[in-house]
Amino acid sequence: xxxxxxxxxxxxxxxxxxxxxxxxxxxxxxxxxxxxxxxxxxxxxxxxxxxxxxxxxxxxxxxxxxxxxxxxxxxxxxxxxxxxxxxxxxxxxxxxxxxxxxxxxxxxxxxxxxxxxxxxxxxxxxxxxxxxxxxxxxxxxxxxxxxxxxxxxxxxxxxxxxxxxxxxxxxxxxxxxxxxxxxxxxxxxxxxxxxxxxxxxxxxxxxxxxxxxxxxxxxxxxxxxxxxxxxxxxxxxxxxxxxxxxxxxxxxxxxxxxxxxxxxxxxxxxxxxxxxxxxxxxxxxxxxxxxxxxxxxxxxxxxxxxxxxxxxxxxxxxxxxxxxxxxx
Amino acid sequence: xxxxxxxxxxxxxxxxxxxxxxxxxxxxxxxxxxxxxxxxxxxxxxxxxxxxxxxxxxxxxxxxxxxxxxxxxxxxxxxxxxxxxxxxxxxxxxxxxxxxxxxxxxxxxxxxxxxxxxxxxxxxxxxxxxxxxxxxxxxxxxxxxxxxxxxxxxxxxxxxxxxxxxxxxxxxxxxxxxxxxxxxxxxxxxxxxxxxxxxxxxxxxxxxxxxxxxxxxxxxxxxxxxxxxxxxxxxxxxxxxxxxxxxxxxxxxxxxxxxxxxxxxxxxxxxxxxxxxxxxxxxxxxxxxxxxxxxxxx
Numbered sequence: 323x324x325x326x327x328x329x330x331x332x333x334x335x336x337x338x339x340x341x342x343x344x345x346x347x348x349x350x351x352x353x354x355x356x357x358x359x360x361x362x363x364x365x366x367x368x369x370x371x372x373x374x375x376x377x378x379x380x381x382x383x384x385x386x387x388x389x390x391x392x393x394x395x396x397x398x399x400x401x402x403x404x405x406x407x408x409x410x411x412x413x414x415x416x417x418x419x420x421x422x423x424x425x426x427x428x429x430x431x432x433x434x435x436x437x438x439x440x441x442x443x444x445x446x447x448x449x450x451x452x453x454x455x456x457x458x459x460x461x462x463x464x465x466x467x468x469x470x471x472x473x474x475x476x477x478x479x480x481x482x483x484x485x486x487x488x489x490x491x492x493x494x495x496x497x498x499x500x501x502x503x504x505x506x507x508x509x510x511x512x513x514x515x516x517x518x519x520x521x522x523x524x525x526x527x528x529x530x531x532x533x534x535x536x537x538x539x540x541x542x543x544x545x546x547x548x549x550x551x552x553x554x555x556x557x558x559x560x561x562x563x564x565x566x567x568x569x570x571x572x573x574x575x576x577x578x579x580x581x582x583x584x585x586x587x588x589x590x591x592x593x594x595x596x597x598x599x600x601x602x603x604x605x606x607x608x609x610x611x612x613x614x615x616x617x618x619x620x621x622x623x624x625x626x627x628x629x630x631x632x633x634x635x636x637x638x639x640x641x642x643x644x645x646x647x648x649x650x
Numbered sequence: 651x652x653x654x655x656x657x658x659x660x661x662x663x664x665x666x667x668x669x670x671x672x673x674x675x676x677x678x679x680x681x682x683x684x685x686x687x688x689x690x691x692x693x694x695x696x697x698x699x700x701x702x703x704x705x706x707x708x709x710x711x712x713x714x715x716x717x718x719x720x721x722x723x724x725x726x727x728x729x730x731x732x733x734x735x736x737x738x739x740x741x742x743x744x745x746x747x748x749x750x751x752x753x754x755x756x757x758x759x760x761x762x763x764x765x766x767x768x769x770x771x772x773x774x775x776x777x778x779x780x781x782x783x784x785x786x787x788x789x790x791x792x793x794x795x796x797x798x799x800x801x802x803x804x805x806x807x808x809x810x811x812x813x814x815x816x817x818x819x820x821x822x823x824x825x826x827x828x829x830x831x832x833x834x835x836x837x838x839x840x841x842x843x844x845x846x847x848x849x850x851x852x853x854x855x856x857x858x859x860x861x862x863x864x865x866x867x868x869x870x871x872x873x874x875x876x877x878x879x880x881x882x883x884x885x886x887x888x889x890x891x892x893x894x895x896x897x898x899x900x901x902x903x904x905x906x907x908x909x910x911x912x913x914x915x916x917x918x919x920x921x922x923x924x925x926x927x928x929x930x931x932x933x934x935x936x937x938x939x940x941x942x943x944x945x946x947x948x
Contacts, residue, residue: 379843405849414845421844426837431859440855441845492845 326532327376327417327500328352332390334368334375337383341605345371345385347556350632353500358526358533360543360564362579363553364601369536370422372553373502377413378404394500415445418493420522422505424485428477434461434488435473438495445496460491464521483514487521494525501526502534507542519546540583544568549638552576555602555612558632562639572641572648574619611643619645677939684935690928698744705738709895718911727913730903740917742895747925750811750890751876757815759822759869766826767861770834771853781827787820793879800888810889814876825868829861836860863940870933874926881922897922 334346346368353359363369374380376392376399392399394412402408413419421427429437438460439453448456454473461469464487477485486506493501503522507515523546526533535547543550543564550567552560552575560573571577578597599616609628614620623644632640679685697704706726713733721728727736769780787795799813833839834857842856883889884898891899897918904914 374840377844379840410846410848412846413843419841419844421837421841423837427841429838429842429856429860431862432856440847444846444851489841 324355325352326355326357326394328393329372329376330391330393332372332375332392333388334371334380334385335388336385338605343604344556344607345604346375348390349553349556349558351551351558351561353532353534355499356526356530356532357549358523358535358547360547360550361534361536361553362538362540362543362550364538366601366604367553368556369538369553370504373419373504373534373536376502377417377419378402378409379413411445414441414493414498415496416498417500417502418496418498419502419504420486420489420493420506423509424482424489425509427489428485430477433474433476434480438473438488438492441492441495456495457491460495461488464488464491464525466491482510483518486510486514486518490518490522490525494529494531497529498531500532500534502536504536505538506535507537507539515542540579552579555604555607557612557629557642558640559613559643560639560641561632562637566637566639570639572635572639572646573643574617574645574647575613577647578616578618619643619647621645674939678935681935681938683931687928687931687935690924691932694744694748694925694928697741698748701741701745705735705741707735707738709734709738709742710893718907720911721913727917728911730900730914731907736900736913736917739895739900740897740921743897743900743918743921744925746807746890746894746896747877747880747922750807750814750880751873754811754814754818754876754880755869755872757811758818758872759865761815762819762822763826763865765819766823766828767830767853767858769823770827770830771849771857773831777827780823784820784823784827787817788824792817792875793882796879796883797886797888800883805888805891807890807894810880810883813883814879817879818872818876821868821872822865825864826861829864830857833857833860864937867933867937867940870929870936874929874933877922877929878926 328350329352330350332346332349333344336343336345349368349372351359351361361369361372371380371385375387375390378387378400380387382404387400390400394417397408399409399412402412428434432440435454435457438457439448439450442448442453442456443450446453458469458473461473466472466484466487472479477488480488486509489506501522506522507518510518519542522533525531533546535543537543547564549563550561551558552567552573554575560567560571560576567576568580571580575597578595581595582597584594597616598618602612602615610626611617611624611629614624617624621644627644630642630644632642634640711734713729715733716725716729717731717733719725719729719733725735725737727740729735730739765780765784769777790798796810796813796817799816800809803809803812839852839856842852847856880889880896881898881901884896885902887899887902889898890896900918901915901922904911904916904918907914
């Protein structure tokens with residue numbers, strides 16, 4: 323498996339009235355062909371911003387991609403002008419994205435058929451008839467009943483789950499190399515979530531697409547992702563293959579996260595262990611580890627030295643912590 | 651991994667189909683005044699198109715031997731000081747009124763909406779420049795601005811159209827810009843950019859259709875205003891030259907004989923009132939039908 327996309331030291335900052343927000347502060351990751359990776363972290367840790375930065379969809383101002391590179395197909399995507407033809411052909415054509423809110427991610431005044439065919443016409447130069455046929459095919463594929471007649475419906479005539487299916491169909495319509503799913507199931511109920519995730523997995527296997535799942539739901543990544551990146555306050559604090567992250571978490575934040583997931587197979591009466599404190603305010607952060615104030619493992623060294631870089635601990639398992647958490 | 655895996659097709663997810671058009675029709679036609687306005691407007695359009703067949707006389711033919719006649723059998727509304735048939739002139743006046751208002755609104759709408767779209771979409775410095783220009787336009791009352799333009803360019807049909815068109819750019823630009831700013835924030839706009847659509851495609855294909863309902867309402871309401879403004883300009887004598895049959899100049903012509911020949915001013919005045927009222931009613935009805943939040947207000 324060769325590396326398809328690699329993001330190196332990406333920094334996206336927002337200049338606000340109250341100070342500089344380092345939403346993404348030196349994030350590096352890669353994804354190989356036909357791989358499913360998960361990007362996990364709590365709200366506001368920079369997961370979505372890092373993904374939008376890859377496609378240069380950050381509203382500027384206030385946001386700005388300060389440094390870093392996004393290597394895809396031998397090119398650095400960040401070198402292309404944000405609205406230039408190269409970037410546009412990547413968006414949707416080679417890297418597609420599914421958004422969090424299916425209720426608002428479809429244009430309410432265009433039929434779903436129009437929105438699907440627009441993409442096919444843009445990237446594959448199909449004529450309108452071929453595009454329409456292909457669109458019906460795609461809708462069938464994602465499990466929309468009576469696709470041929472529903473293609474002329476408007477988004478408000480679809481329920482949330484159905485709209486997310488349409489979004490999946492749209493995203494995959496041009497055979498992208500990578501599909502970025504930005505919290506694809508947050509806004510739908512649990513049964514629909516499961517259906518959509520299965521569907522998405524089936525689809526990426528069928529289309530040979532790599533999938534980046536961005537989520538705060540550990541259950542989702544545990545089941546689908548092969549490798550996991552854990553983000554905290556704009557940085558990746560731990561990464562590794564799924565089995566290692568869940569079986570042998572090494573960063574205090576990951577350990578804390580896993581401890582606060584309720585499990586069915588536990589003795590009754592065990593109390594959940596929350597991570598104490600609140601996520602840090604990203605404005606004007608100190609150079610030390612952002613998790614320090616909440617960390618139960620902290621040592622003297624953490625207060626004095628800056629946030630450590632990721633270090634390899636074994637195999638593919640990286641963590642950015644001075645402390646060997648196994649000792650406690 | 652689960653063994654049994656079929657593509658789930660949950661039919662209960664399907665919503666009953668509602669026709670937006672049927673809902674629109676129901677609300678729109680439920681108010682009698684709106685229907686009345688619509689009928690008046692349709693009658694106006696028919697009159698304008700078929701004026702030569704409806705009018706009993708040539709509106710431009712002077713006959714000084716039959717000047718200033720009171721309403722009688724041959725001349726239902728009488729004749730003016732040059733012996734022209736008032737009814738025929740009122741009928742031909744619909745042509746002038748409609749033409750002026752439609753073209754003027756077309757000019758104002760296309761320029762104003764383009765400016766508003768650009769200002770709202772690009773924001774920043776573009777927005778600043780366009781909006782300050784709009785502010786400058788808006789600081790004059792519309793009729794005053796039109797008067798200045800008409801006075802500079804001189805009278806005549808073409809110049810009145812230009813004057814009114816320029817005078818009305820600002821409200822369209824403002825409304826459009828506001829609409830774009832609010833539509834732009836929606837997720838589907840980011841989603842549209844994420845499928846690789848260009849700026850032009852985003853503006854015309856995705857944002858513009860979402861801005862339409864309030865613009866259509868403004869378009870209709872403005873029709874009444876423009877007809878009134880055109881009549882005012884003509885009445886003041888800096889608009890359409892008295893030779894052309896136009897309601898405003900007819901009122902002006904007739905008011906000298908107001909005490910003796912009431913119909914000369916009254917008939918075109920009534921026509922103006924009726925048409926402005928009709929356009930306002932239809933505009934109001936459209937607003938109610940297109941915007942659920944305003945339902946039930948007059």
